[in-house]
Amino acid sequence: MIHATAIVNDGAKIGNNVSIGPYSIIHKNAVIGDNTEIGAYCEIGLPTKLANGRPLIIGNGAVIRSHSVFYEGSTFGEKLVTGHRVTIRELTTAGDGFQIGTLGDIQGHCEIGDYVKCHSNVHIGQHSTVGNYVWIFPYVVLTNDPHPPSEVMAGVTIEDFAVIATMSVILPGVTVKKGALVGAHSSVNKDVNPDAVVAGSPAKFICGTEKIKLKDGSGNHAYPWRRHFHRGYPEKAVAEWIKEFS
Amino acid sequence: MIHATAIVNDGAKIGNNVSIGPYSIIHKNAVIGDNTEIGAYCEIGLPTKLANGRPLIIGNGAVIRSHSVFYEGSTFGEKLVTGHRVTIRELTTAGDGFQIGTLGDIQGHCEIGDYVKCHSNVHIGQHSTVGNYVWIFPYVVLTNDPHPPSEVMAGVTIEDFAVIATMSVILPGVTVKKGALVGAHSSVNKDVNPDAVVAGSPAKFICGTEKIKLKDGSGNHAYPWRRHFHRGYPEKAVAEWIKEFS
């Protein structure tokens, strides 16, 4: 299941039932979990002095799509899924069920929780902190430098269940609190309250998320989204969510 | 003309006079038209269950640049041209003369007309409908989920001759009508009338497109652009446009 053209360093630790696509390269300091699929033209465990020798650890059951690059020094839980051409720098930790879409770019030194889903072309700056069950949509940027360029770093925090819609920028040091929703094409320069909707540039408070109704004819609430959106989450979490809203 | 390092499945149907670059991979369920050029490091006809066995069909005379990925299950007319690193998911149909620039990302389940031109880094969400002779400029996103994340899909419609300028977001369910122009860095949350210019976030009506003059000293109208911009279009269409405005 390792393609004949793949280049796999003898020092790499490859789990059971791992497939590695044509022309992919697995470097020495990579630890790859069981039942993982790696597409073509990927470079996994790319060396960097900045990782201080820490390995790249990819948990069981990952799917890494073609043309992706992972540096050494980051750790991923189980069931990682990537799109094509993602780039993940060193010293990032992500929990289980992390998804990062095509062209995703994680700059390193980030802490990411469980079941975080980033759509295509998301840019996560250094020192970002992302909770659990967060959604980040295409062309969102999490920044970190309050007066670029400088040596001051003020990473962004996105709390559990928050949603950042397409093409928004979260400015340095901002916290988007639990269950909040940032509308599309927004620029967020101050903290967003829990379960608040903000939008605009600079983003302003619009309403509570409970004001938004599902456009499916049901008249049900669209948020918290865990009321109705369960696809791809672990059964245990879904069972809790169903109980929470019943 | 098939490079020695290319991996071509015996089941793939390759037309006459096709060139395939170094290290590219052609999967089984791909049908590639005559006189097509495929660059290096491309993966063409990538299998997915979501295509239900439908092949990838690429018409005659295509140019597909390096590092691009096409899934099975989509169909393209003649003279497709891509930039580098495009990603095209399953179940999309595009007509003749489709151009999609470097880093373009089509999420699948889209209907695209003839002679549509997308510049670099355009993101076309699932269930988008794009007419004929449309222009979409860099970093534009066509969205589809009115309250993300949800199972509700409300794709965007872009009608013939419409133009979406750089870094604009078209929000779910919106129709940009024939010949309209969306200014750069806009967020469009309601339908745009034919031949109207809108801009801003949220986008507002600015004027009719007929108010915009060409900045070439001629004093001529800049829109409809088919009055003056003919490069790369078929002779027959250009002849009609010349007649229309003479």
Added chain:
Amino acid sequence: MIHATAIVNDGAKIGNNVSIGPYSIIHKNAVIGDNTEIGAYCEIGLPTKLANGRPLIIGNGAVIRSHSVFYEGSTFGEKLVTGHRVTIRELTTAGDGFQIGTLGDIQGHCEIGDYVKCHSNVHIGQHSTVGNYVWIFPYVVLTNDPHPPSEVMAGVTIEDFAVIATMSVILPGVTVKKGALVGAHSSVNKDVNPDAVVAGSPAKFICGTEKIKLKDGSGNHAYPWRRHFHRGYPEKAVAEWIKEFS
């Protein structure tokens, strides 16, 4: 130091102590300086008629990261550094110390000075002019067509020491003058004065850059940034900057 799987044309001029990664392709019309590192899956010196036979020239000491594409016909000074997956079209000139991050896209026909730093996913349209010591942050687009699509080209000019923050669009023909700062998520439709801060869509004057203080507890000015930010610049330049502000 040239990997066994790399494809290097006999006509290419390769300097001393050059390393070329697995599966990379060096075309005939490439001139690569001494002590250069080229990662995996790169295509260097890609032929195009638009270069009129001009070679690609890469100065000494370059680092080109994986999956990058350089066309023939451009020239780079010493110590070029790229991220992954950059695309550089023909007939661009850049000075020494040019950095362009992951996913950067230079469309060609650009003039770029010394020690310009572009972060990830920057799009530089044709006929852009960029001075020395400029900073361009993620998802910025420099445009060029005042009424797209047309044959009129009005490139953007960014002068020395100017800073363009994340996800801003500079509209056609605009000049951002020396030391100016464009805030994040802005759309700039007219010239920006020297050392001015502008922000918004359309961008408006906010204040002079001297009003912004460093958020490091020092109470010092954040701009001109060369007062305090010296990392990665040549000793001679840094010595001048220290003298300038002492």
